[in-house]
Structures are given as structure tokens and as C-alpha cells.
Amino acid sequence: MKELLNLITPEEALKLLKSNFNVSLKATEIELSQAFGKILAEPVKALENIPPFSRSTVDGYAVFAQDTFGATETFPVLLKLRGEIGMGEVPEFTLGPGEAVRIFTGGALPEGADSVVMVEHTELFDSETVSVLKPVAPGENVIAAGEDFKEGEVVLEKGTRIRPQELGVLAALGYSRVTVYNSLKVGIISTGDELVPVETKLKPGQIRDTNAYLLVGRILDLGMQPVYFGIVPDRFEELIKAIQAALLETDIVLLSGGTSMGVKDMVVDAINSLGAPGVLFHGLAIKPGKPTIGGGINGKPILGLPGHPASALMVFERIGVPFLRYLSGLKSSYQPRVKATLTINLPSKTGQEDLYRVMLTQKEQGYLATPILGKSGLINTLTRADGYVIVPLDIEGLHAGEEVEVILF
Structure with a gap:
């Protein structure tokens, strides 16, 4: 079996991706009533004092x-x-x-x-x-007149996601139309001879395509547009055709499965054969999700995620979500998080970043974070988790009673 390339940290992976790919979405002017969840493509200024009178x-x-x-x-x-x-x-x-x-x-x-x-x-x-x-x-x-917003003041910056709060501000400022980025289109390809559509009655050796729907839901949650290209068997020519089709229609392609170095795992060869820059990294110093791939073809990025659902989700949360936010034009890739007290020890080994899914419980003194332990191939752990905790790669674990930061799903 081939060895993975040199492992890099998630932060190094994100830096590599961002240095190779820029925000290139087109902008469109739309009605304010249609703007919820969109991202501003230009700054918004106050056209008059708000309020206009004291x-x-x-x-x-x-x-x-x-x-x-x-x-x-x-x-x-x-x-x-x-x-x-x-x-x-x-x-x-x-x-x-x-x-x-x-x-x-x-x-x-x-x-x-x-x-x-x-x-x-x-x-x-x-x-x-x-x-x-x-x-x-x-x-x-x-x-006072102008105490809220003064005429000519930049009220909302380029790259701001429009929430209900921003809709209200835009209405108060008199904007009936706003210029926003087109929604990022994210292609999803599932790979593997063992995968079958969700409506299939399973036979020995088969599993339903869980990852595609997991990714579709998360992409919709991010306000982006998922495009599912179906299941591709472990055949090189079929994989090439699917990637080419996805590249024509979407802004970024997510591949699920085929990232580890088994005999039939051919994602690396497929990416490298289709155009520059090819594979930028293959292997992250992270658990779960070590065999993750990042690269691009002719200016469009590709992420190869592990086949196990929990691994795929965690890697997508750790590097996929912030990268997609960057590509979508968002000025910040910050993800909501809360402080919580850890209920049990979390072991780790130095040189590897560990991601632990946790369940939050609210107590009088604050939140408790209870790790949900389980193998990366199990899916029952996913619905019980509210977020995850990162154990940094330079420490040997976290202790019960320690305050941790929980990044929310």
C-alpha cells in the first residue's frame, strides 16, 4: 500500500487552498424581499441620516x-x-x-x-x-438625528451575510434592491462500488449513500446551492467523467470516498490527470479525517473527503466549511461557538489534532460538554452531537473539568 503524502495541519491546508483559489462569483442585483441569506457584493452606505429627525x-x-x-x-x-x-x-x-x-x-x-x-x-x-x-x-x-446612522456612513460591509437584522437595516435605509453574490454552487460526487441509492433494499456488502445527504444538508444550511452528481463506481473513466461534469456546472467539487490509499482508491490520479494545480495535499494531521485530499483543476477547487460519515462530516466542518465561506465572499469564516466544561478526559497524541463530537447540557453554572465516543464508521453519534471540540496537536489531551470551546454545528 502506498504511503500518504506528508501530513499537514488543517490550518496549513486552509492556507494552501486560499492561496490557490480566489472568490470569483458573479454579483446580481435583487429585490430586498429575496435577499435573506445572501452575501453583499458591495458595501452599503446610509443615503441619509437615520433617524432623519430627533x-x-x-x-x-x-x-x-x-x-x-x-x-x-x-x-x-x-x-x-x-x-x-x-x-x-x-x-x-x-x-x-x-x-x-x-x-x-x-x-x-x-x-x-x-x-x-x-x-x-x-x-x-x-x-x-x-x-x-x-x-x-x-x-x-x-x-438624535443621525445617531443610528449618519449620511454617507458605511453601514454594512461587503461580504456581510444578510440576516433578519440586516434586512431590517436595509429597509430602514431605503434600499429596495441590493447587490449580492450569486450563491456558491457545490458539486457532490459519491464514490465506491459498495454505495447504493437511499431507496435500495440492502444486499450483503452494500451501504446507502449517507454522505451525499449529509453534505447536501450542511451546504443548504450554509446558504449555498448543492448539486448532487450521484454515485460513481470504482472505475477510473467513470470518475473522470463525473468530475468533468461537476466542474462544468459548479464552483467547487466535493468527492466522498476513495481518498485512502487502497488498490481501488484513484481520486488522486484522477485529479492530477485533469489539470493544474492538481493535488495540493493528501493527508491531514487530524483525527478523524487523516486521508483528506485538497487540490484543484483549472482554477476550481476539489476536496476529497473520507468515506466514513463521521470522518467526512468532521473534516468538512474543520476545513470545508471555512473554505466554502471564504469562496462565497463572506468577510469572516467565524463559526458560532460556546464555552463549556468538559465532563471526561479526552486523550490525544502530540502531532495530531483530534476532533471530538460533544453533546451540550445547560446547567446553572453554564454548559457541560459530554464527548460522544464512537468509531468513525458509526453514524449514530452524529445526531446526538451539538458541536465539536478541538484538541490541539501540541498537547496530549484535555482533562475533565477543563473549560473548552465548543464549535457548534
Whole structure:
């Protein structure tokens, strides 16, 4: 059996991939209503001050703050009422010294007012006078014009994924259309004579194509477009045809299976035969997922993942997800994570990064991370895991009671 190439770390693998492949997606202008989950292809600036006017954050009375200084329940300050500002009205007067005007949450402040006294800190003295029982500071209970966003300010950077929060901001800024990157198309090819479609009744020696659906789901979860090219038997010519078809239609190709160095494992030869740069690495200092392949053909990247589902998932999470985020145009490849306390010891050997799937349990003192142990060929461990813990390659394990960082699925 051939030896794997020199093992490299996951970080080195990501650096290699990013240095060889750039973001080259086309951009499209779309309706704001269709923009959820998309990635901005250009920065978004505020076209005007938001809010465009100073507005109240409470129901009460707009005042000049200095007029309220010293007010108490025992010795209230009396201010002359100037009527009421209705919602949506633009005040056409200037508030004078010693005056107040009734205002509601979201209402526009008149000139001369710099704060709002909450209604519960006031009493009507008579129909023309209000008693202020508590002083306010300048700017209190007010959002000033442009305090949220100033005209010309970059509000959302290029490479930002549009979540509900960003949709709301874009709407507030008046953008009915935005320019976004086209969704990354990810080709998926499953390899192996033992694989059969999911609807097949299994015969001895057969297994259903689990990895394809695992990858499809994760790619959809990332907001990308999976394209499944089916199962390819262990025949070189068939593999070549499938890779060529996937390269024509997608931006990156994921191969599942055929990455270790058995007699019929021919992925390396196939990649090298189709174009430059060919295989960039074959073998990661990682467990599970050691026989992973990374390379490219004529400007398009290819990742070869192990055939065992748990191994395939873990390698994809460790290097596939951040690399796909990079290719999609995202400004950050950060993945959500939480701090948790480890419940048992996790052994490891130096020179190899270990990935342990964990289940999270919330307690009063925080999260507990319980490792889900099992062989890489088992799939029952996948649904019980909430995330995974990385044991760095330069230490010999982690201890029970130690605080760890759990990267969430």
C-alpha cells in the first residue's frame, strides 16, 4: 500500500487552498424581499441620516433639559404647555424657555427641545401647565438625528451575510434592491462500488449513500446551492467523467470516498490527470479525517473527503466549511461557538489534532460538554452531537473539568 503524502495541519491546508483559489462569483442585483441569506457584493452606505429627525423614545413631554434641573416631587418645576405633537407630524415651532410639549414614543422633537421627561415623572398642574417631578439630562430619552446612522456612513460591509437584522437595516435605509453574490454552487460526487441509492433494499456488502445527504444538508444550511452528481463506481473513466461534469456546472467539487490509499482508491490520479494545480495535499494531521485530499483543476477547487460519515462530516466542518465561506465572499469564516466544561478526559497524541463530537447540557453554572465516543464508521453519534471540540496537536489531551470551546454545528 502506498504511503500518504506528508501530513499537514488543517490550518496549513486552509492556507494552501486560499492561496490557490480566489472568490470569483458573479454579483446580481435583487429585490430586498429575496435577499435573506445572501452575501453583499458591495458595501452599503446610509443615503441619509437615520433617524432623519430627533425623536422621543418614551411617552412624555419634550423640554429643554436645563429647565428641569432641581425638580423634585416636593418642589416640582412648572412648565408652560405648548400643546401636543402627533405621530408623523413635523413640529413647525420652536420650543421656548420654560415650555414643554406633549410627545409620544417615536415623535419628532421640535427645535429648542433636547430631552423628554417621561409622563410618569410629571403631573398636569392645570390645562396650560405641567409639573415636572424629576429632572432630565440633555439627550435623555431621545435618539438624535443621525445617531443610528449618519449620511454617507458605511453601514454594512461587503461580504456581510444578510440576516433578519440586516434586512431590517436595509429597509430602514431605503434600499429596495441590493447587490449580492450569486450563491456558491457545490458539486457532490459519491464514490465506491459498495454505495447504493437511499431507496435500495440492502444486499450483503452494500451501504446507502449517507454522505451525499449529509453534505447536501450542511451546504443548504450554509446558504449555498448543492448539486448532487450521484454515485460513481470504482472505475477510473467513470470518475473522470463525473468530475468533468461537476466542474462544468459548479464552483467547487466535493468527492466522498476513495481518498485512502487502497488498490481501488484513484481520486488522486484522477485529479492530477485533469489539470493544474492538481493535488495540493493528501493527508491531514487530524483525527478523524487523516486521508483528506485538497487540490484543484483549472482554477476550481476539489476536496476529497473520507468515506466514513463521521470522518467526512468532521473534516468538512474543520476545513470545508471555512473554505466554502471564504469562496462565497463572506468577510469572516467565524463559526458560532460556546464555552463549556468538559465532563471526561479526552486523550490525544502530540502531532495530531483530534476532533471530538460533544453533546451540550445547560446547567446553572453554564454548559457541560459530554464527548460522544464512537468509531468513525458509526453514524449514530452524529445526531446526538451539538458541536465539536478541538484538541490541539501540541498537547496530549484535555482533562475533565477543563473549560473548552465548543464549535457548534
